[in-house]
Amino acid sequence: GPQQHGPQQQSQHGSQQQSQQGSQQEQQQGSQHELQHDLQHEPHPQPQPQPHPQPQPQPHPHPQPGILIVIM
Known part of the structure; x- marks a missing residue:
C-alpha cells in the first residue's frame, strides 16, 4: 500500500514539473523566434x-582700451 502510493505521488509530481518546464522553454523559444522574425521582416525605417x-x-x-594699451 504505502510503497505503491509513494512512487505514484512522485511520478505525478515529476510529470507536472516536466510539463511546467517544457511550457516555459516553449514560451521562451517562441518569443525569441518571434523577435527574430520581426527583426528580419521589419521594413527599414528611412532616417528622418x-x-x-x-x-x-x-x-x-x-576689447577694453586698457588691454589694448598694455598690448601695444
Whole structure:
C-alpha cells in the first residue's frame, strides 16, 4: 500500500514539473523566434532628416582700451 502510493505521488509530481518546464522553454523559444522574425521582416525605417541648427552669432566682446594699451 504505502510503497505503491509513494512512487505514484512522485511520478505525478515529476510529470507536472516536466510539463511546467517544457511550457516555459516553449514560451521562451517562441518569443525569441518571434523577435527574430520581426527583426528580419521589419521594413527599414528611412532616417528622418534632422534640422541643422543655425549657429547662434556669438557677440564679439569689445576689447577694453586698457588691454589694448598694455598690448601695444
